[in-house]
Amino acid sequence: QDGFMLSNINISALNRGEILAVLGPVGSGKSTLIEGILGEISSSSKTAIVQNGKVGYVSQIPFILNSSIRENILFGLQYDEKRYKEVIDACCLQPDIDNFDAGDLTEIGERGVTLSGGQKQRVSLARAVYSKPSLLLCDDPLSALDANTAKTIFESLFKPSLSPFDKNNSSMHLLASSAIVLVTHASQFLNRVDNIMVLVEGRPSFLGTWDDLKSFECKDELTMRSIESLRTAVQETSETVKNDASASSSLHYIDNQSSDRLVLSEREASSRRNTDIANGDLMTIEAREHGQVTFKTWLLWFQYAGGVLFLIIQTVAVSADRFAFVLIDWWLAQWTKAHDGPITVLGKEFPSQEVGRSGQYQYLAVWAIVYLFAIVLMAVRTLWAVYGGARCSRKLFSLMLSGVLKAPMFYFETTPLGRILNRFTYDVEILDFTLIENMVEAMMSLAWFITSVSVMCSILPMIGAVIVPVTVMYFVLSNH
Structure with missing residues (x-):
């Protein structure tokens, strides 16, 4: 009022x-x-x-x-x-x-x-x-x-x-x-x-x-x-x-x-400013890549995520994580074998399951320690991947911001502001969340594949002759 x-x-x-x-x-x-x-x-x-x-x-x-x-x-x-x-x-x-x-x-x-x-x-x-x-x-x-x-x-x-x-x-x-x-x-x-x-x-x-x-x-x-x-x-x-x-x-x-004198009107000034515009098209068409992500793009992501050091630490963390989960399955298999009698692991003898609860506690303690170790490794490899993804996102954002701030005025005349805002909002969100999540899943899937193949080949070496051509066929079909 x-x-x-x-x-x-x-x-x-x-x-x-x-x-x-x-x-x-x-x-x-x-x-x-x-x-x-x-x-x-x-x-x-x-x-x-x-x-x-x-x-x-x-x-x-x-x-x-x-x-x-x-x-x-x-x-x-x-x-x-x-x-x-x-x-x-x-x-x-x-x-x-x-x-x-x-x-x-x-x-x-x-x-x-x-x-x-x-x-x-x-x-x-x-x-x-x-x-x-x-x-x-x-x-x-x-x-x-x-x-x-x-x-x-x-x-x-x-x-x-x-x-x-x-x-x-x-x-x-x-x-x-x-x-x-x-x-x-x-x-x-x-x-x-x-x-x-x-x-x-x-x-x-x-x-x-x-x-x-x-x-x-x-x-x-x-x-x-x-x-x-x-x-x-x-x-x-x-x-x-x-x-x-x-x-x-x-x-x-x-x-x-006098033809030597020039009276410059608003229309003539406008004409000079627009001499580069032809066929009425001012806005540039947004360039997009379609199809499979190139290997160069993956290398660029790893480079901005931390380079060789990031890749080495992430590989070690993922490998240790997969090893821990394989070790859990292996220990459960050993625990099952103890039903027939005591077993020896790394020079230490574990009692038979017929001994009772005292023997079960030893197996359960080893299983708990290995499982806790696997959880810690899983957290380490996830946090390290998130750190690398955030670092990559921050680097790309800085490069994009620097490019826009240093761009000539003609860039803003030929690029819709909505497109620029979309790059700084939706695309950055993809970098911060979706891409990191997909990268973690991709690395884990690759680790699962390598681990599974290694375990199967160690148990049944002949299966390697089938896995190799099936893998090649899979990649060929996926590209088509």
């Missing part, structure tokens, strides 16, 4: 084809008003927001898709060639599009990185106009445009007309059926809108026409300071626009008279 609040605002009298300009000092609630109409902020129970028809919105910070210019303007709507061209012309985008090799099918990258601020603002405005909104909400859409471009777009889209459906003015016809709420600091256009609302600290201090504003007087000092600043800004801006127009005419005259 102690936060900023808009109050006593009523714009229900705004009709289609009319423009309501919303002005005020910084922090007066202009953008908040737009968000309130959109329902993006909380409102009191006494607030009534009724929207009839489609609502278009042009934000102060343009929203740009990682797609082509055309897709950014259509925004999922069906392509209407006639209206599309009218919108392009009205928003002064055609000269910019002509400078792209692939025209409006050119990809413009993440957040429109290949476009200037003014171009992004005009694309956002064109999207809203193309959607044929009943109510168009514009949050300072002319702020990123130069004076001449802003004047052209305002006259094409926002300037009121005595005959909105005049066929000779197709660009004006685009917004003839739309009610427009225009938040703007472009004070030079105030005398050309239908109504003006001046917000001061969240309250409408004035609502009327430009003629009413010129003669408006009140006792509130803050309101009068805001209105006086608007009057002064309109006068100063009008003089500036006249001077800019005169200077622009002079520049064109110089350009026509």
Whole structure:
């Protein structure tokens, strides 16, 4: 309740084809008003927001898709060639599009990185106009445009007309059926809108026409300071626009008279920035390897996990672990043989099972010691593998981070941010967990295979003649 609040605002009298300009000092609630109409902020129970028809919105910070210019303007709507061209012309985008090799099918990258601020603002405005909104909400859409471009777009889209459906003015016809709420600091256009609302600290201090504003007087000092600043800004801006127009005419005259002089426009600068973009494809295709993991990849993993030292320790730990579990089975076999009489192991005699519990305890003690030893070895080889995997993951993460930080700006223009984030999140998670788990299982499976084959061959040497061709056949079939 102690936060900023808009109050006593009523714009229900705004009709289609009319423009309501919303002005005020910084922090007066202009953008908040737009968000309130959109329902993006909380409102009191006494607030009534009724929207009839489609609502278009042009934000102060343009929203740009990682797609082509055309897709950014259509925004999922069906392509209407006639209206599309009218919108392009009205928003002064055609000269910019002509400078792209692939025209409006050119990809413009993440957040429109290949476009200037003014171009992004005009694309956002064109999207809203193309959607044929009943109510168009514009949050300072002319702020990123130069004076001449802003004047052209305002006259094409926002300037009121005595005959909105005049066929000779197709660009004006685009917004003839739309009610427009225009938040703007472009004070030079105030005398050309239908109504003006001046917000001061969240309250409408004035609502009327430009003629009413010129003669408006009140006792509130803050309101009068805001209105006086608007009057002064309109006068100063009008003089500036006249001077800019005169200077622009002079520049064109110089350009026509001398081929040695170059007047660099925003479109030409954009063209130079996009000379490397061909066929409209800006985003690079992600390179992926398919099929079986190469031996080089395994070597790289072991190298970053600790190199030769890691491999030696892991091999010893896995071998000792497998030996311990084989020793458990062997001891159980010896324990079973003691049923017929005492046995001798490593020079020590163990009693027959017929002796009773005292003899059983000796066998059980050896079994428990060997089993505990196997558990310790299993923990050692697992922890060492996890340590190596974490070390490999940390190394790869550092290399990836260093590569991204040192990458040229063109890399970020041609690589979607989602792809980069995916590498640093999901892929790192795979390195930290899934890959380590799979590596441990792979090493244990290999150890089990070698141990099993060794035991079988020691018991029945002839089985080796069968195992070798079966193993070769298995690898051949797995590769196909």
